[in-house]
Each structure stands twice: as C-alpha cells, then as structure tokens.
Amino acid sequence: MYTEAFSDTDVAESDLVTRRGTFRAIAFWADGHEHMALVYGSARGREEVLVRMHSECLTGDILGAMRCECGEQLNSALDAIVREGSGVLVYLRGHEGRGIGLVAKVRTHVLQDELGLDTVDSATELGLPVDTRDYAPAAKVLRHLRVRSVRLLSNNPDKFEALEAHGIPVVARVPLVMPANPHNIGYLTAKRDRLGHDLPQVEVFSDSH
Numbered sequence: 001m002y003t004e005a006f007s008d009t010d011v012a013e014s015d016l017v018t019r020r021g022t023f024r025a026i027a028f029w030a031d032g033h034e035h036m037a038l039v040y041g042s043a044r045g046r047e048e049v050l051v052r053m054h055s056e057c058l059t060g061d062i063l064g065a066m067r068c069e070c071g072e073q074l075n076s077a078l079d080a081i082v083r084e085g086s087g088v089l090v091y092l093r094g095h096e097g098r099g100i101g102l103v104a105k106v107r108t109h110v111l112q113d114e115l116g117l118d119t120v121d122s123a124t125e126l127g128l129p130v131d132t133r134d135y136a137p138a139a140k141v142l143r144h145l146r147v148r149s150v151r152l153l154s155n156n157p158d159k160f161e162a163l164e165a166h167g168i169p170v171v172a173r174v175p176l177v178m179p180a181n182p183h184n185i186g187y188l189t190a191k192r193d194r195l196g197h198d199l200p201q202v203e204v205f206s207d208s209h
C-alpha cells in the first residue's frame, strides 16, 4: 500500500456541511473525469473502512427516478457511513449508464419501455457494451486517503474484484439492498439474474401495476 500523489491541480478538498453532517469533500481528476470522495470521520489511514463506490446516475441520484434504485442506494450508503461514524463515499463520474453515457442510457430506456427488453438486452440491442466501468479512480483516491482495507457497500461482486485488482484489499461486502417497487422490479430482477448481483428473490408484479 502506498500513497498515490495527485498533482496540485488535480485535487482540492474542503469541508462540506450537509443535512447529514460535515464531510470532507475531495474533488479530483482521474482518467479524464472529475470525481468526488466524501470522507466522514476518521477514515484516513484506517483498516476496514466502510466504502461506497457509487456510479453516477443522473436520473436516479438527482431526479429521483424510480426505474432504478441508484438514488436510494446513494442515500442509504451515506446514512450507513454516518451511522458508523466514519467512511468514504466515492462518487464516480463517467460511469453513467454503466459507462455508456446518459444519452445511450435513455436510448436503452426506450427499448425497455417499448419492446420490454431488460437492462442488459437493451444495451446489446443498440450494439453497446453492458458494462465498461473502470474503478481505477476509486482505488486512486482511496490510496490518496491511505485507506488500508475496505468493507464495500455493494451487491455487485464485480466491484469487489475490481477494487482488489486495483490493489485495495476488500475484507467484506456489505449488502445495500433497497426495497423493490413496481417501476424497478424488472431492473432488480435483471441485475440478479443476468448480471449476478447478490440480490434477494423479488416478487414480480403483474402488468396492471
């Protein structure tokens, strides 16, 4: 484990007072995008830090869209970190639509709504990759923070493996399961059945919902 230096122009940090409390907000450039790490409490230099690597989802995170559970996961992860008393949330830009971008993601929504395709087939039908996300920026900022090992808030085993591959030991995966609703039931089911996410069996709602 080593401290990876950002150049002075690639990183800036300040206090960020939020409704949940005061975080240290670290904005940084990595791989062509500006990202942010929110640090709560004394996470720096620690072992087994509670960490959320959150992929940007403008529709879910900012606009409260219910067709995915991204916004709820973002809130729930921040709540968990504050409850714990320390932790880090890394908000990853360039991850929108699992890496295909916002316009392409909305194009997948059209196919989901009009043809009934799921989140996987709607991307491949458009000739697009299902997931191109890179977690190197998250590993870089965790090294910058001298985080020695993490407990990762995620249901996605790929994230666990990706972070370890980038040299950050993951000692546990902490589930981040949100309640299903009629709008996201198909999304959650596809994540479990097509993408191998560790999600519980969910009740499938009828077409009348």
Ligand SMILES: Nc1nc2c(ncn2[C@@H]2O[C@H](COP(=O)(O)OP(=O)(O)OP(=O)(O)O)[C@@H](O)[C@H]2O)c(=O)[nH]1
Pocket (backbone or CB within 6 Å): 055, 056, 057, 058, 067, 068, 070, 073, 095, 096, 097, 098, 099, 100, 105, 108, 109, 119, 123, 153, 154, 155, 156, 159, 176, 191, 197
């Ligand atoms: N291509 C595509 N991406 C989507 C869709 N809905 C949400 N996303 C994106 O999916 C990303 C989140 O990935 P998910 O597969 O929901 O979950 P995850 O981050 O891999 O796993 P967790 O850590 O358990 O949340 C965000 O970047 C969203 O913008 C969709 O219908 N199509």
